[in-house]
Amino acid sequence: MWRYEPMSVEEEEIFRGRYDGFPDMRITYPLVVVRPFPRRANFTIPYGSGEGYRDEDPFLLHPQFATVDLIPYDDLQYALLLPSILRWCSNVLTVMSLRNQLLVGTPVTQVPLELLTTATTAPVAQELTHYQRLETLGDTVLKFLASLQLFAQYPLWHEGYLARRKDHAVSNARLAREAVDKHLYRWIIRDRFVPRKWKPSYVRDSIPSNPPEGQSIEQGKEPIPIEEENEVATEPRDQLKRKKKKNQQLSTKVLADVVEALIGAAYEHQGFDLAVDCAAFFGMGLTWKKVPERITDILARSEPLDEPPAQLHLVEHLLNYTFTRKELLVEALTHASYHGEDAAMSYERLEFLGDCALDMVVTDYLYHAEGKQYSPGHMHMRKESLVNSHFLAFICLRTSTISEATNAFWTPNGGTATTTEHQRIHLYQCMMHSSHRVLEDQHIAFSRFEKNGAVIEQALLHATMYPWAALTSLQAPKFLSDMLESLLGAVYLDSEGNLDAVRNVMRTLGIMEVMEHIVKSDMDVQHPVSRLAIWADQQEPKHKIRYLTEKKDGNVSCAVIVDEVEVIRVTEKYHSRASQEEVRFAAAEQALHTFSVLEDEEGSFIPGMDLPDIVNPLLYAMDISYDMCPYESDRTSMPLTTIYTSSCAFLRPPVTPNLRFCAIKVFTRSP
Incomplete structure (x- = not known):
């Protein structure tokens, strides 16, 4: 659209600011009135609460420095929405292919497409849902069902044999092997959808039925394609990029997680009976029977x-x-x-x-x-x-x-x-x-x-x-x-x-x-040792924490050492090895209270006090200023023991260990 009316002073200032690289530009009318293209490109993820569509404010362009393509507005909308529509269709068709090819003839085809899509979508794809929650549920369901099968099948095995056999059956390596045998990797949605870099997939880009040469399944976390060092040094960059695309690798954990997620989806849809059918489809070296049948076998003995x-x-x-x-x-x-x-x-x-x-x-x-x-x-x-x-x-x-x-x-x-x-x-x-x-x-x-x-x-x-x-x-x-x-x-x-x-x-x-x-109540259930480690990692600079456990004279003690400075020590009577764990937990909890690493009643994080906030009152009470503090090693200073003794005269525990730590930090830091 065109504008023939003169601009206001404010509009002209904004307009000239847009063309500040052209100081000799003359403003001539009419001007082009344009509106920015919508920033949002991924329409597969809905807006959250409080969000919504918002039209960008229009602005003015000089016709001399603008190029206009006469494209219908409807075509622009189609171009904007088409990548998201094709992505959604691609995911649905992938899952339908899984159900109609791999799972055909099994009761698992009863699982709704929505659950199957979630179960086969890896987190790296960054879709609205992925398999992690279903995998957690399926992992527990699988272990429960496998334990019941073994309990019924081997009535003379003790708990150690049963646990060992169960661990072998449900291990990631075994689940990944079963997934590879079923070619499950063909249906795992793991490519990330980037609308702004999207381009259509053609027939020549389709994934073959079997892994091509160079594609492998590796154990562990998400692997990185491996190239030889001499190839990196001698081959052109474009050839390396093509080789990276060829060397697609998939970890055993992803394969195992998808198997467990499918079992979780089956359980979520129809309970243990369908979960047993799904587990029996993959086998895992066990003889699978429905839960009521296994219970009957156990009770009959x-x-x-x-x-x-x-x-x-x-x-x-x-x-x-x-x-x-x-x-x-x-x-x-x-x-x-x-x-x-x-x-x-x-x-x-x-x-x-x-x-x-x-x-x-x-x-x-x-x-x-x-x-x-x-x-x-x-x-x-x-x-x-x-x-x-x-x-x-x-x-x-x-x-x-x-x-x-x-x-x-x-x-x-x-x-x-x-x-x-x-x-x-x-x-x-x-x-x-x-x-x-x-x-x-x-x-x-x-x-x-x-x-x-x-x-x-x-x-x-x-x-x-x-x-x-x-x-x-x-x-x-x-x-x-x-x-x-x-x-x-x-x-x-x-x-x-x-x-x-x-x-x-x-x-x-x-x-x-x-x-x-x-x-x-959203109770804080995090382990005190883990919480203290997280707190130390979040500080600037980061603190290094270690625990020193000692047994002496029938007692066991544990010291929390922060940056090589002991800040907390807990001592208890030694009864067994559990005593060592007890004092370690107690020392970690006391350190959390000392550094104020707690949560308030509403659950928001309360960080520990900054060192100057604690040390300033200490120095003031002892009539010592920062100018007197020995920041440099060649500067004479009051002995630290004197400072610590003076602080103890007017401070009550358990604040004292914290102040001792802070004092050490102050008097050993660089200026």
Whole structure:
């Protein structure tokens, strides 16, 4: 469009600024009125909330310095939208080809295109959705189903053999091998859509059915095409570019992730039955049967007890679940050391199955948490806070009930009389064992629970940070968490594969309550050691943190050393190797508090105080100015011990270690 009216002073100033490289330009009318082409080019991703289409403001151009192409407006719109439309069609056709060629004749074709598209889209493609969340879900589903298949197929294998065989079956290398055998790589969407550099794909550019020479599958993370050094030095750049395009490499992790994502998509659509069909399609060296069939095989081998122990009703009361097959409950409570007349197989096999069932329930809850859409990393952190051995041992120690016992005794006057006693029975006391070491470990762990249990429970249900150090301070033996997992495995089998029964038991034990609080309150569940490392990496300049653990005179201590300066030291009595982990966690947590690396009630990050903010008041209180500080090595200075002693006179711990660290940083830095 043309403009014939003269410009205002402001418009003329802007106009001349656009042509400041032409000082002799004369303004003649009419001028060309133009509007910038829309900046947005990728229309496959919708606008977020608060965003929308916005017309750019028009501006003026001089006809003498402008070129006009007479292109219809509709054609411009088509050209703008066509790359995104073709990209969407390409993705859909790729997934339809996967379903109609690779998956044809299998029940997996029932999975909707939307889920299949997500499952086959790599994150590197930068599409709206990708497979990472489905891969996390599918990984847990695959491990759960593989564990159940092996548990049923090998009734005489102990937990070690089962775990080893499962790990081999679901390893990335095995999954990638199965994917290559099925030519799954042909349908993985991994090319990035760049609309501004887009050009149409022609028939000659289509990917062949088999990998061409030079294309390989490598184990590990996203690989980089490899060229020989002499080729880089002698061949022209354009030949190197063509060679890079030819040497397309795909990592085993991407292939394995897509297989797991497909299993996750099948589970998401129709549950375990379709997930088993998808897993059976890839094989993985296992004999696959549906879950009800495997449960039937397992239960057919169980032998009913002639006289179940009378104490079993206490455990059923604690779990709020009545077992139909009491022999499963006896097995779940039997330690390997037990030598009684009613001795059964120990709980190790059920613990193997219960561990997978627990992971399945927790991962499924986190994946479907309303309004969260957790990334795989956040799901992993929250899952670890709920399935770690410290937390499960705490649940085992905390779970208890009141038992009434009637005792009869003889009195000289009245003859026989009875008294009723009330006794609190804890779940851990129901374990059947024949080891004095186990009994001693139980007593020691429970004594620590009596000391810290109330604090831990308060933190789990009301605090904003997960009590890693407090849970570790229990130093609970592993058989406590194993026993709890074996009980969950027994419930799963006795209920004939009903995970809802496992969820109900977890709710009775309080696990579901903690999980719901973690999700709803956005509890900070990050490990203190990891959080301290992240804080150190975010500082300017970055700090180097290491931990020094020492055992001496029956004690174990851990020091947090920042830039070769000890800032925190925690010392505790040494009981076992768990004591070393306890003091390490405690030292990391104290360092977090010292450096103020916390989160406020709204969850926003509160960084540590800057060094001058802390050191200035210290120097002022000691009547020392920065001019007096020995920044240079050849400058005489007050001994650091004198400064530190003076600071301790008016500062209370735990601020003192932080100030000591800051003082050292000030007096050793360059001017």
